[in-house]
Amino acid sequence: MKAKEFALTLGLSAGEYDQIEKGMGREPNENEIGMFSVMWSEHCSYKNTRRELRKFPTTGPAVLVKAGEENAGVVDAGDGLALAYKIESHNHPSAVEPFQGAATGVGGILRDIFTMGARPVAFMDSLRFGRPEAKGDDGKRTRSLIKGVVSGISHYGNCVGVPTIGGELVFDQAYDGNPLVNVFCLGTLRHDQIRRGAAKGVGNPVFYVGAKTGRDGLAGAAFASRDLTEESKADRPAVQVGDPFVGKLLFEACLELYARPDLVVGVQDMGAAGLTCSTCETASRGGSGIEIELDLVPQRETGMTPYEILLSESQERMLIIVHKGREAELKEIFARWGLDAAEIGTVTETGRVVVKEGGKVVADVPARILADDAPVYEREAKVPAKLAERQKLDLRKILPAKPKVREDLLKLATSPATGSRRWVWNQYDHMVGLRTVVRPGGDAAVLRVEKPGGGWVHVAMTLDGNGRWCAQDPREGSKALVAEACRNLACAGAVPLGLTDNLNYGNPHDPEIFWTLREGVEGMAEACRFFDLPVTGGNVSLYNQSPAGPIHPTPVVGVVGKVEEGVRLVPGILGKGGGVVLLLGTQESGGLGASLYLQEIHGVLAGKLGKVNLKAEKELHQLMRSVLKLKGVRAVHDVGEGGILWALAEMTFGEESGGAEVEIPCGSNERPEEALFGEGAGRILLEVDEEAVTGIEGLAKEAGVGCYRLGKTGGDIFVIRCGVVKEKWAGKELKDLFHNSLPKVLE
Amino acid sequence: MRFAVVQFPGSNCDQDCVHALQILGQEARLVWHQETKINPEEAVILPGGFSYGDYLRCGAIARFSPIMAAVKVAAERGQVVVGICNGFQILCEAGLLPGALTRNEGLHFRCETAPIRVETPTTRFTSAYVTGQILQIPIAHGEGCYRASPDVLQELEARQRILFRYCNPEGEVVAEANPNGSSHAIAGICNARGNVLGMMPHPERCCEPEMGGVDGRGILLGAAGVGRSL
Numbered sequence: 001m002k003a004k005e006f007a008l009t010l011g012l013s014a015g016e017y018d019q020i021e022k023g024m025g026r027e028p029n030e031n032e033i034g035m036f037s038v039m040w041s042e043h044c045s046y047k048n049t050r051r052e053l054r055k056f057p058t059t060g061p062a063v064l065v066k067a068g069e070e071n072a073g074v075v076d077a078g079d080g081l082a083l084a085y086k087i088e089s090h091n092h093p094s095a096v097e098p099f100q101g102a103a104t105g106v107g108g109i110l111r112d113i114f115t116m117g118a119r120p121v122a123f124m125d126s127l128r129f130g131r132p133e134a135k136g137d138d139g140k141r142t143r144s145l146i147k148g149v150v151s152g153i154s155h156y157g158n159c160v161g162v163p164t165i166g167g168e169l170v171f172d173q174a175y176d177g178n179p180l181v182n183v184f185c186l187g188t189l190r191h192d193q194i195r196r197g198a199a200k201g202v203g204n205p206v207f208y209v210g211a212k213t214g215r216d217g218l219a220g221a222a223f224a225s226r227d228l229t230e231e232s233k234a235d236r237p238a239v240q241v242g243d244p245f246v247g248k249l250l251f252e253a254c255l256e257l258y259a260r261p262d263l264v265v266g267v268q269d270m271g272a273a274g275l276t277c278s279t280c281e282t283a284s285r286g287g288s289g290i291e292i293e294l295d296l297v298p299q300r301e302t303g304m305t306p307y308e309i310l311l312s313e314s315q316e317r318m319l320i321i322v323h324k325g326r327e328a329e330l331k332e333i334f335a336r337w338g339l340d341a342a343e344i345g346t347v348t349e350t351g352r353v354v355v356k357e358g359g360k361v362v363a364d365v366p367a368r369i370l371a372d373d374a375p376v377y378e379r380e381a382k383v384p385a386k387l388a389e390r391q392k393l394d395l396r397k398i399l400p401a402k403p404k405v406r407e408d409l410l411k412l413a414t415s416p417a418t419g420s421r422r423w424v425w426n427q428y429d430h431m432v433g434l435r436t437v438v439r440p441g442g443d444a445a446v447l448r449v450e451k452p453g454g455g456w457v458h459v460a461m462t463l464d465g466n467g468r469w470c471a472q473d474p475r476e477g478s479k480a481l482v483a484e485a486c487r488n489l490a491c492a493g494a495v496p497l498g499l500t501d502n503l504n505y506g507n508p509h510d511p512e513i514f515w516t517l518r519e520g521v522e523g524m525a526e527a528c529r530f531f532d533l534p535v536t537g538g539n540v541s542l543y544n545q546s547p548a549g550p551i552h553p554t555p556v557v558g559v560v561g562k563v564e565e566g567v568r569l570v571p572g573i574l575g576k577g578g579g580v581v582l583l584l585g586t587q588e589s590g591g592l593g594a595s596l597y598l599q600e601i602h603g604v605l606a607g608k609l610g611k612v613n614l615k616a617e618k619e620l621h622q623l624m625r626s627v628l629k630l631k632g633v634r635a636v637h638d639v640g641e642g643g644i645l646w647a648l649a650e651m652t653f654g655e656e657s658g659g660a661e662v663e664i665p666c667g668s669n670e671r672p673e674e675a676l677f678g679e680g681a682g683r684i685l686l687e688v689d690e691e692a693v694t695g696i697e698g699l700a701k702e703a704g705v706g707c708y709r710l711g712k713t714g715g716d717i718f719v720i721r722c723g724v725v726k727e728k729w730a731g732k733e734l735k736d737l738f739h740n741s742l743p744k745v746l747e
Numbered sequence: 748m749r750f751a752v753v754q755f756p757g758s759n760c761d762q763d764c765v766h767a768l769q770i771l772g773q774e775a776r777l778v779w780h781q782e783t784k785i786n787p788e789e790a791v792i793l794p795g796g797f798s799y800g801d802y803l804r805c806g807a808i809a810r811f812s813p814i815m816a817a818v819k820v821a822a823e824r825g826q827v828v829v830g831i832c833n834g835f836q837i838l839c840e841a842g843l844l845p846g847a848l849t850r851n852e853g854l855h856f857r858c859e860t861a862p863i864r865v866e867t868p869t870t871r872f873t874s875a876y877v878t879g880q881i882l883q884i885p886i887a888h889g890e891g892c893y894r895a896s897p898d899v900l901q902e903l904e905a906r907q908r909i910l911f912r913y914c915n916p917e918g919e920v921v922a923e924a925n926p927n928g929s930s931h932a933i934a935g936i937c938n939a940r941g942n943v944l945g946m947m948p949h950p951e952r953c954c955e956p957e958m959g960g961v962d963g964r965g966i967l968l969g970a971a972g973v974g975r976s977l
């Protein structure tokens with residue numbers, strides 16, 4: 001086969017091939033074409049999205065390592081403490097092999113974090129599937145995907161001893177056949193422990209450490225950069241197989257290695273595009289070259305070709321460059337941890353990645369071209385033809401003449417879409433490490449992290465996405481996401497420090513999809529700028545479509561923040577009663593556009609989310625943090641999906657069944673359902689002591705933020721009034737449905 | 748008391764145990780699995796985790812680690828040995844405790860705070876408590892279902908060697924409150940001599956109010972010999 005034809009079969013375009021040949025000054029051989037096919041895939045090069053990603057704010061006083069510089073971003077948490085964190089998708093692998101796909105997603109993001117020099121201390125996961133309660137084969141497949149993914153995460157995360165402390169799990173028809181598995185990891189380190197992935201110092205040895213190379217995960221990055229089809233199952237060999245035991249040994253050994261003064265020059269994990277990516281990126285960053293001998297690479301199978309070794313994505317492998325003369329120290333540490341450590345090459349001054357097999361050159365490519373010169377495309381963007389139609393909402397055609405709020409809430413509580421996620425996080429060790437202060441199930445998870453000089457810093461984190469909002473209004477939807485993530489942190493008294501994003505979209509060659517991506521990025525960028533929130537990196541996952549069509553546009557954000565001094569952390573559930581229910585923020589419901597209520601109760605996805613008032617939002621978050629420093633705050637929960645009624649109901653689902661009697665404001669032109677289930681931003685619910693009310697009202701007045709008394713807590717009946725609606729539920733009635741809906745459909 | 752916390756490859760609660768012991772004013776050192784010596788005055792902790800990846804069977808490979816010979820000698824000398832979670836599994840594999848821990852009946856890994864009931868206060872590990880006291884202690888395991896022959900179970904019952912049982916918040920031992928299907932709802936047992944304890948729940952995870960409770964303190968302090976005098 002001719003070189004160009006071969007390039008086309010690997011997914012490179014004719015134009016890209018020509019560019020490669022021009023850059024090389026000759027016809028590339030098969031190995032070289034293979035290397036380009038993975039490095040220039042969307043997954044590694046962001047060639048379709050790079051122009052858009054430049055729109056994000058990436059700098060700020062807290063940023064220590066910026067987006068795109070290294071494997072993960074790093075921010076300053078004060079007192080010499082730094083946080084490294086990032087989110088990454090493993091959507092395609094999880095679709096065809098849920099257990100290993102999800103497990104290696106965890107392993108992959110873990111390596112990104114300890115590559116930076118950080119000790120990994122927490123995971124969170126954002127998961128999206130079709131409907132598990134669907135009848136027939138669809139439901140059966142979805143249920144097995146959910147169970148596979150959750151066990152895969154549990155298998156890897158539990159074994160490496162890093163707690164999984166939160167995340168989200170969403171069921172929507174839009175993800176049927178193309179689930180989303182986004183994994184976030186946070187690590188902690190001192191400022192002076194930050195590691196760089198640069199190959200410097202001509203003559204320094206290049207080490208390969210960790211697991212042996214096999215044929216698994218061949219060209220996985222390229223596989224992830226295609227649509228999923230009926231034939232995707234044949235791509236199972238492109239899914240890697242993870243070994244968390246080796247992952248754990250590898251990070252302990254690496255952290256021990258880093259602790260030796262002046263030993264390590266550069267570190268890079270072998271994730272997507274394996275040996276190819278790690279050699280060309282380190283060389284490119286170091287402005288150097290690398291020469292390696294494949295015969296020296298530890299292999300677990302015989303007869304592997306150079307092409308296979310270069311493109312393998314076998315897990316739990318790292319490339320480490322140390323100072324010449326210190327080789328023995330590295331070997332000693334890895335031998336003690338029972339891991340392979342092979343010197344496979346040296347740093348050169350040529351600027352080229354030269355790969356030999358038995359002394360014979362099998363690939364010779366300028367590192368910079370491979371790592372940095374992938375083309376950047378401006379894709380065509382077009383407003384979706386049906387968007388305006390989809391955004392119309394006529395409630396008269398949907399809602400019954402007389403509100404049926406009692407049945408509505410019971411239905412919501414019964415739906416797996418809203419049910420308790422305990423079934424999931426009970427399978428994750430969320431306590432190992434003795435850092436988890438706020439466990440899963442609340443608005444934000446909180447960890448305590450030891451300061452370099454002793455004492456604790458409390459770090460809050462959350463993952464948020466909402467495909468429904470973004471499908472109906474990509475720009476406002478992603479603004480609302482950032483606002484919600486920051487609001488979640490505010491409920492834990494935390495100031496956001498940085499954001500990592502996972503952009504999950506369909507095929508970018510479809511102008512309508514590309515338009516939604518651009519809108520999503522711009523909306524997110526605007527909100528981030530407003531909240532002074534740097535985007536420190538993340539992941540783009542495109543081609544998320546199956547024969548049934550593309551997924552909802554689904555940006556997912558992970559926000560990390562620091563809990564302010566003096567804040568008292570409070571739960572999201574009501575206490576023993578005798579408290580007052582307050583609403584902070586706006587009384588406006590935002591209407592039912594794009595709401596969970598319409599989808600779950602009436603089977604309709606229509607309308608769009610109300611506009612997010614970023615200024616009011618920011619003021620609300622500041623107020624919330626101040627209020628949490630007062631005495632007498634018992635519980636806090638933000639209003640999100642399902643609206644204010646669902647948020648209130650969730651507050652009653654604690655161990656001590658909490659009753660409450662509240663009146664929810666209903667606008668004069670509004671249906672009660674809108675007031676109760678609208679998902680407008682900018683609202684937080686509190687339960688406080690009677691004695692605390694005046695103080696909170698005073699702070700709210702000063703801040704110019706609304707503070708409304710909705711009612712009181714106590715008893716075990718949940719009573720609401722809203723306009724003409726007056727309903728009640730026995731607390732236990734809702735709570736049992738809420739806790740049982742997920743186990744019922746999955747067990 | 749000085750503690751030796753053993754680190755197997757794949758242990759992941761080793762640092763947590765050291766932290767908890769320090770909080771409680773105890774000295775603790777980490778002992779790598781390839782070491783061969785436990786000092787005569789030390790108490791030993793085999794921490795939780797996934798030693799050797801739990802390959803073959805939980806704890807099955809760890810028991811052949813060089814350090815385990817020293818742990819056996821220490822146990823025979825009457826030194827305190829505590830196995831928590833994976834450490835309990837290793838003690839059973841090593842024959843220091845009877846029985847075995849098998850896959851949870853529900854087949855899932857379970858991580859939650861589980862109430863356990865103190866069955867007897869007449870051991871060094873439980874002397875801080877009273878009979879029937881309910882402790883809120885985290886569990887985190889996929890293979891914590893205790894199984895033993897009828898003879899062994901009878902012996903454990905008769906000699907009051909069952910120290911903890913899973914129970915409901917009211918302290919009743921009922922099937923619904925048994926998180927893994929353990930025979931006789933066993934959460935922790937000791938050897939005949941009373942110096943070796945194996946338990947699935949993690950006392951080191953509940954020694955500070957910020958971690959959700961302090962019910963585990965008495966067990967670790969008891970191991971240290973700082974319990975109520977017998």
